[in-house]
């Protein structure tokens with residue numbers, strides 16, 4: 001008897017995190033909250049399962065990793081990319097260009113609201129290239145971005 005066909009793989013959403021986000025939970029909790037990146041990954045995995053999606057959560061303190069992962073998302077036919085580029089948001093033309101270079105929809109996310117903070121956070125090179133931005137809702141920003149990823 002032929003073995004039953006494997007169920008089709010769920011569409012993947014890459015969730016990319018930039019510098020210092022590995023310290024979430026202890027890093028300036030009054031701004032970024034008490035959830036760790038692992039806590040956020042758990043919340044996203046639960047919701048992704050309900051939405052019929054899979055998430056691939058990554059973090060790096062190195063700009064080039066974010067560029068490589070954006071390229072990889074397109075090569076792997078990811079449904080979308082959610083990116084919190086941390087401080088590279090405000091500095092990185094390379095991440096901006098990588099987002100522009102791929103057809104995969106990219107959603108910018110921030111825990112805090114950079115527009116309500118220091119002036120140097122008011123420019124986002126990521127936001128200029130992304131499909132949309134969700135910011136200011138703490139860990140909930142990521143879950144809202146996943147809802148958007150499921151619908152685009």
Ligand code: DQA
Nearest residue numbers: 084086087110111112114121
């Ligand atoms: C951040 C905001 C950035 O300005 C900052 O450099 C971060 C975190 C946020 O999620 O609120 O590292 O991206």
